[in-house]
Amino acid sequence: MSIFIDRQTSVVVQGITGRDGSFHAKQMLEYGTAVVAGVTPGKGGQRFEQRVPIFNTVRDAVASTGANTSVIYVPPPFAADAIMEAADAGVSLIVAITEGVPVLDMTRVVPFVAERGVRLLGPNCPGLISPGKSKVGIIPGRICLPGSVGVVSRSGTLTYEIVNQLTRAGLGQSTCVGIGGDPINGTGFIECLTAFEADPETTVVCMMGEIGGVDEQHAARFVQDRMTKPVVGFIAGQTAPPGRRMGHAGAIISGSSGTAAEKLAAFEAAGMGIARRPIDFVDLVRARL
Amino acid sequence: MNIHEYQAKDILRRTGIPIPAGEIATTPDEARALASRYGSTVVIKAQVHAGGRGKAGGVKLAASPDDAYAVASRILGMHIKGLPVMKVLVTPAADIAREAYVGIIVDRAAQRPVVMVSPAGGIDIEEVAATAPEKILKLPVDPRYGLLGFQAMQLGFFLYEDVALARQAAMILRHLYEAFLATGCSLAEINPLVVTPEGSLVALDAKMVIDDNELDRRPELAALRDETAEAPSEVAARKASLTFIKLEGNVGCVVNGAGLAMATMDLVKYYGGEPANFLDIGGSSNPEKVVHALRIITADLNVRAILFNIFGGITRTDDVANGIVAATRQNPLTVPIVIRLTGTNEEIAVKILRDNGFSASADMDAAVQQAVELARGGKAA
Numbered sequence: 001m002s003i004f005i006d007r008q009t010s011v012v013v014q015g016i017t018g019r020d021g022s023f024h025a026k027q028m029l030e031y032g033t034a035v036v037a038g039v040t041p042g043k044g045g046q047r048f049e050q051r052v053p054i055f056n057t058v059r060d061a062v063a064s065t066g067a068n069t070s071v072i073y074v075p076p077p078f079a080a081d082a083i084m085e086a087a088d089a090g091v092s093l094i095v096a097i098t099e100g101v102p103v104l105d106m107t108r109v110v111p112f113v114a115e116r117g118v119r120l121l122g123p124n125c126p127g128l129i130s131p132g133k134s135k136v137g138i139i140p141g142r143i144c145l146p147g148s149v150g151v152v153s154r155s156g157t158l159t160y161e162i163v164n165q166l167t168r169a170g171l172g173q174s175t176c177v178g179i180g181g182d183p184i185n186g187t188g189f190i191e192c193l194t195a196f197e198a199d200p201e202t203t204v205v206c207m208m209g210e211i212g213g214v215d216e217q218h219a220a221r222f223v224q225d226r227m228t229k230p231v232v233g234f235i236a237g238q239t240a241p242p243g244r245r246m247g248h249a250g251a252i253i254s255g256s257s258g259t260a261a262e263k264l265a266a267f268e269a270a271g272m273g274i275a276r277r278p279i280d281f282v283d284l285v286r287a288r289l
Numbered sequence: 290m291n292i293h294e295y296q297a298k299d300i301l302r303r304t305g306i307p308i309p310a311g312e313i314a315t316t317p318d319e320a321r322a323l324a325s326r327y328g329s330t331v332v333i334k335a336q337v338h339a340g341g342r343g344k345a346g347g348v349k350l351a352a353s354p355d356d357a358y359a360v361a362s363r364i365l366g367m368h369i370k371g372l373p374v375m376k377v378l379v380t381p382a383a384d385i386a387r388e389a390y391v392g393i394i395v396d397r398a399a400q401r402p403v404v405m406v407s408p409a410g411g412i413d414i415e416e417v418a419a420t421a422p423e424k425i426l427k428l429p430v431d432p433r434y435g436l437l438g439f440q441a442m443q444l445g446f447f448l449y450e451d452v453a454l455a456r457q458a459a460m461i462l463r464h465l466y467e468a469f470l471a472t473g474c475s476l477a478e479i480n481p482l483v484v485t486p487e488g489s490l491v492a493l494d495a496k497m498v499i500d501d502n503e504l505d506r507r508p509e510l511a512a513l514r515d516e517t518a519e520a521p522s523e524v525a526a527r528k529a530s531l532t533f534i535k536l537e538g539n540v541g542c543v544v545n546g547a548g549l550a551m552a553t554m555d556l557v558k559y560y561g562g563e564p565a566n567f568l569d570i571g572g573s574s575n576p577e578k579v580v581h582a583l584r585i586i587t588a589d590l591n592v593r594a595i596l597f598n599i600f601g602g603i604t605r606t607d608d609v610a611n612g613i614v615a616a617t618r619q620n621p622l623t624v625p626i627v628i629r630l631t632g633t634n635e636e637i638a639v640k641i642l643r644d645n646g647f648s649a650s651a652d653m654d655a656a657v658q659q660a661v662e663l664a665r666g667g668k669a670a
Contacts, residue, residue: 019602077506099572102502103475105573107401107432127603140602140632155548156572157600159654160632165598181547183475185396210548213397238550239558240567241536279654 002130002175003150003195003202004093004119006068009134012037012058012067012091014074014082016048020097021073024138025052028071031141032082033134037061058089069093071127073134079123080105087118093187095136096122106184113186119188126156126178139163139176147172149285150196152189152206154181156216158236161279169282173289174202181210187220197227204230206281207272210272211237212258218264224270230288232273232281235260290499291338292513295378297495300472300485301479304464307491311380320361323355323379325354330382331361339370339517347374350382374515383493385483389448390414390425391462391479393469395500399429402469404436404462406444410481412444436466449484457490458482472505473510522585529581531570538563539593539626539664541586543579545550545570545604553598562661565592572603574634579612580619587620594625594664601632614645628655 011028015021016038025048029035037055038048044056055061058070070086070095072079086094094113101123113120121128128135131279132146138156143164149171153159159178166173175202176190180186189207196202209216216235223231238260267274273284295313302308308329313336314320324331325381327387335347342348347369357379367374390410396403406424409417417424432543442647445455459481464650469477476498483493516524526533531548536554540562543552547569553566555607566586570578586595599609609630617626630638642649650656 025477042335076502100505102473102501103395103500104402104432104470104473107395110400111431111433138603148517153548155545155546155552156551157546157604160600160602161549161552164631173391183395184400208548210551211602215397234552236555237547238551238555239564240551241534260460277559277654278552 001198001201003192004128004175005134005198005277006122007133007134008038009069009093009136010065010067011032011069011071011077011108011136012039012061012070014039014058014070014085014086016040016052016073017043018073018075020116022048022080024097027141028135036065036067043159050211058085058091062089062091067091069095069136072096072098072123074098076100080109080139083109084112087113087116087120092118094120094151095125096120096186097127097128097137098122098124099124101114101182104184106182110184111185118248121177122180122182122185124182125180126159127166127176127184128173130174131173135244137178137179143167144176145172148203148289149173149228150192150199150200150202150205151176152192152196152205153178154191154210155236156206158208162206162234163283165282166206168238169286171282171285174199185230190214190221190222193219193222193231194225195213197229202229204232204285206232206234206285208234208236209263210235211240211260211263214258214261219281220266220270220272223272230273231266232274232275232284232288233269235263235267248257290501290505290513292497292499293336293338293376293409293515293518294334294495295376296335296513297477297488298492299498300468301465301492301495304468306461306464306479307489308495308549309380309383309491309493313376313522314361314379317358317362317365320377321354321358322381324351324357327379331357331379332382333357333364334380335364335367335369335374336376336518337369337372337607339372341367345369346535362588365653372479372518378483382570383479383483383491384486386486387484387495389466389476390480390485391448391456391458391468391482392476392480393474396474398427399631400431402430402466404428404430406458406462408448408472410511414480417580419640431559434464438463448621454484454486454490461490461492471498472497473507474498475500481510506528520590525581526568526585529578531568531582531585533577533585534567535589536538536564539588539591540565540566540593540660541565541592542598543568543570543582543586543595544598545572545600549600551655553596555594557661558663560658562664567587570604576608576615579609580616583613583616584620587622587624592624594627594660595622596660597628597630597657598656599630599632601630604632605634606630606632606638607634607641610641612643613647627656627663629653639652
């Protein structure tokens with residue numbers, strides 16, 4: 001088992017003829033992901049790499065190929081519309097890789113997607129991979145190894161760093177999920193933790209957070225109240241400067257400045273393992289297997 | 290992107306929010322001329338992208354035109370939190386009876402804009418939020434319908450019992466929400482909103498933060514940027530599509546990805562060093578970006594050692610290696626450099642570096658420890 005994606009995942013790539021979309025569509029095909037369709041308006045009827053059919057709309061792609069997952073590489077000004085198009089076409093999972101989507105666009109996208117019962121991951125995320133089964137997004141396949149460690153993270157390259165260290169130590173992963181760091185996005189820590197808790201293959205979870213917001217604090221409370229599986233946490237930004245203040249409103253809204261210290265204290269209170277350095281995950285995970 | 294108080298006031302004034310007159314002066318003479326035109330006591334306010342202007346001495350009253358000249362000479366040229374004051378806003382002083390706070394922010398938790406109001410506004414609003422949260426009303430707005438009339442009135446009555454004032458406040462909130470959307474804001478606030486002796490409301494201070502992601506498709510918003518108000522190193526970094534924040538330490542860090550960059554800084558500290566900066570070269574790097582990054586890092590005279598930490602995914606490590614070679618050929622380094630790279634095209638990158646006299650490692654912890662030691666023993670650049 002794994003979470004969110006497996007061998008049944010069939011993918012439509014929105015923006016398949018663009019620079020990033022074509023590069024990563026090839027990488028996904030090489031990894032063995034079932035990439036069954038591409039979408040680029042105006043290029044319907046053509047084929048990508050002589051094999052993947054391209055459609056003008058996501059609706060056409062889903063009707064012809066039965067794709068159940070969309071991955072989005074379209075440029076930021078069009079990304080919100082692309083996400084809503086995918087949700088309306090009836091896929092069950094949308095993975096938005098695009099970085100730089102305006103946050104006010106996302107305030108409209110999130111309820112639109114939720115009303116249709118679709119899971120959204122991202123935007124501004126590296127996607128996810130269930131090693132040996134399927135990869136949707138841009139996480140390099142060769143740093144992963146099939147196994148029983150669940151990984152969920154707000155970062156991109158930091159996730160690669162930690163997954164790579166786990167793999168080198170022989171600690172394989174069930175699924176690695178990058179939820180992305182934008183202020184408003186789809187799937188969060190708690191939904192990933194819920195899925196890992198329910199996944200029989202996953203035995204221990206690694207969670208990587210960052211400074212800012214209160215998502216990690218809420219996730220820690222969830223770990224304490226609802227999870228039986230051990231969770232090891234890390235927070236990037238322990239030495240980051242207090243940073244640009246967002247007027248008074250940021251502090252008023254959350255009642256918290258979102259520092260690393262607050263988040264680590266929440267992890268500690270929840271009885272989680274705490275990795276001070278990325279390399280610490282290896283020993284902490286091994287002790288909990 | 291931050292904009293100045295006077296720019297935010299211009300935007301809000303155009304939507305119909307009552308805002309006192311006020312103009313910008315860049316010299317003491319201009320400040321004197323404005324004060325004599327207003328013919329009353331004026332407030333002179335530093336226009337700088339830093340909070341706590343008042344506490345830093347950047348907001349002062351001036352009773353006469355000559356006084357305005359003297360006050361403006363002191364404030365212009367001041368540095369507030371490291372940023373130079375190049376402009377002051379000159380505005381007639383107002384009698385302040387009651388100060389309220391109104392603001393709108395895109396809230397992560399609610400996943401939508403949230404309007405917040407408090408009858409206890411002013412400089413201590415964060416204190417109020419911490420100690421008397423019942424004095425703040427927060428209302429999430431459904432972006433499909435916007436701020437509805439009855440919601441605005443509910444917020445207005447939370448601020449004022451008097452129906453005339455509550456109505457004015459509701460109108461101001463609806464205009465503020467309109468400006469928030471039209472300007473692609475992540476934050477818009479008026480603090481304080483005050484009642485004049487004549488019984489009407491005016492906005493005495495305004496702050497707006499524009500979502501950086503709006504700027505590409507909205508050139509008219511990008512044009513509001515004031516580069517003279519930003520640190521020169523951060524302007525240079527932005528032009529090279531890098532994210533850079535200067536810090537006080539001596540280990541210069543060049544990393545791809547914000548999370549890994551923060552984790553690298555944390556590791557420098559863990560091994561007893563102090564990072565000189567946060568610098569993220571982003572994804573899909575090209576060699577030119579690395580050249581710019583090294584130029585920015587080496588311009589910092591505190592830097593005693595440079596640390597590259599690159600995990601190649603989209604970023605090709607051979608691009609980074611070529612950038613390091615090109616940059617050091619143009620400007621030979623005077624401080625030691627430690628290069629850690631792994632991932633996409635690692636073998637090619639290591640060969641490029643070896644052929645040009647650099648060594649590279651694949652182990653993050655070892656590289657960070659080495660850079661910290663070199664910085665400790667090293668001399669100034």
